[in-house]
Amino acid sequence: MKHTNKALVLGTNYYIGLAICRSLGKKGIHVVSVNHKRKNFYGRSRYIKEALIAPHFQDEEKAYLEFLLAYGRNQDEKPVLFPSADPYVEFIDKYFYELKEYYLFPMDRKGLLTDLMDKTTLVEYAKKYNIRVPETLDIGEENLYDKVMDQIGYPLLLKPADSPSFVERYRQKAFTVESERELKKLLSMTQRDGHKVFIQRIIPGPEKNNYNFDAYVDRNGRLAYYTTEQKIRQWPNNIGASTVADQRWIQEAADFAIPFIEALNYRGFIEMEMKKDEKSGNIYLIEINVRFVNFTQLHVAIGMDTPYLHYLDSTGQDIGSKIINYDTGKRWRYLWEDIPAMRGYVRSGQMTREEIIEENKHPNIVPSTWAWDDPVPGIVFVFKHFVDRVFRIFRGR
Template sequence: MKNKAVILGSNYYIGLSTIRCLGIHNIYTVAVDYSDQDRYGSDSKYCSERLISPHYRNEKEAFIEFLKDYARKEIVPPVLIPCHDSYVEVIDEYLDELREFYLIPQTEQGLYTKAMNKETLERMAKEQGVLVPETIRVNEDNFFEKVDSIIKYPCIVKPTDSPSFVAKFRKKIFKVHNRAELEDALEKAQNAGLEVIVQRIIPGFDDHMYTFDAYLNQDAKVTHWTTCQKFRQYPINFGASVYTGQRHVPELYEIGAPFLEAIGYKGFGEIEFKKDAETGEYYLIEINVRITNLNNLLYKVGMNIPYITYRELTGEPLAPKAITENTNRVFWYAYEDLLAIKGYIQTGQLSLGEVMKSFFKPKAYAIWSLDDPKPFFSYCKMMVGKIFKR
């Protein structure tokens, strides 16, 4: 009997692409969400079962019991795939407990959380000789003097715990241009009970952002990998990928693979780098420790991450593979890209001509699929509803 795949979070296109990547191989997919609202990913024809669970944060223990109760009824353990950072955090917290019932790539409890936390990630990177942007902690002596002399303005105020910060402020960072703005940003974070750090901005436009996307097996060795280059993100300059292309950059493998292997990482991980426009050096910005926005792009260029994960955990690993040619294919999340384009043009960072020229590339769409159109129409209905509600 085949193992099922339990997918946490179908209310975003990451969950949708994960369901599709497994469903095309006739794997039984179970979409788990805490609400019936806006879960357009579960409308995929490849979704076999839809469940509503207790809230992963508000009812954490009930959520874990829900997952265990579901797995207890199965003859063979399901594969568990979280598709949002908040799900990863709770799975990591209860990892040893859940591994008795589910197949999960990571075996070291707490490692995913350490990799997500900006402060512990910085320490791990430095231990392995990987460059990270200069950082000052709020409780350091002579804090403002160090910001003036080492970080300089403009700089960014960045959370150590991204999911909580994004949930509160609907943005990934605060960009500040002077001491008054810095003090205001620190006060907002303090009032929200969130820990932040202050970091130097690595020079370079958004197309200096790159990713190293890799799967590491149960021996913590890279078996599958490729690299990508961002072209546009939203919010602009410090946001998520909305128009990103696969591009072979071997230097990223030389930095990223040894680092992930050294820290004992297992499963899929995506390291975001920024290339310094002045020095050409690559700085590690963050690690995504779950399926990411680019999942459909990776699938389209020949690297089906959810299926790679499933096959290894169920004892039938796929042969190692690296995408080392330039495919010219891009990931496109049209709705947020249009918002980003507006921002880039308004700030003079891109011209309309540059934007139009970029569109003539084969696409990996975030939501649309001719083979599986229903989620797209559900998404459109959801967006129209939100517009009218405003």
């Protein structure tokens, strides 16, 4: 395989970026990390050959763009861009044509990435292709609170159209709302802060009713790789990001996801999150991710190496195909957030201590951060959080 193009990883201050660096570095690819602060590094991986400090991608957007363009101009071959978080995807889509001149990435048309990330636009796409989504209300509806009672009921979810800015502001993906009074308060707050939000029904069912369909669509539009996962725990409980997930083949999830993804004319890695209603048995679309996800290290472990597929496909090389329509027995875990997640489930009565202890006996764990061949990031992560905790204690927090 040809590995002469550099790989530019946008954001390595989280374990997703770390997984990308490790995947590519092990293949002998020249990995370049791009961050805006040194202290935000998720530990310095041995697989990073260049560690660049750029202007802030949001606060200094134009300067960040010029930084990337200047770097690209000075390369003999176009580097491959790797977004590790939603804001980087938004940035790439916004400056699609400027970046395409000096960089490689799979998507071949501007706008679709942003459309799929925007929750309100995603609902429109889903309706167009007859994909089931939870009952949804726009906050501008007449007689809104009457419609909430008639069509959705409490508790409900208040969700953002633009997840990255919402999560950055409130540190969670959505609000669970228990009453009309609480809804009015949260609507006032989000409108004041300039966030576009909408109301959605909560799909009933345990965490294990949350499924993911993860796929890589090659430059010919072929679903070359795909598999499914099942969430075990997440943080915050019920509405957060996975802290434990199994690779497990779920045929009904694949049957639900494949027609929609094929209809999108998408290119690159894509993840479709969904949930099965425990009462009706119907599966509903929850959201689409168009960047590398929490389970990237799991994908590498099961033979669906999404960062490497992204690299090969972007550089015009054959990626082959592999459909993982069987159980590999591998489980991914992010221990740091799984600790409060476990406590939360016990407090709420959703899980017992005995159930959690039994789940934790799983023999084949893929950790989010620790790696024996690249230990520094894990050590730095633990040390950083230990120091932060000590400071909080001394400050009386």
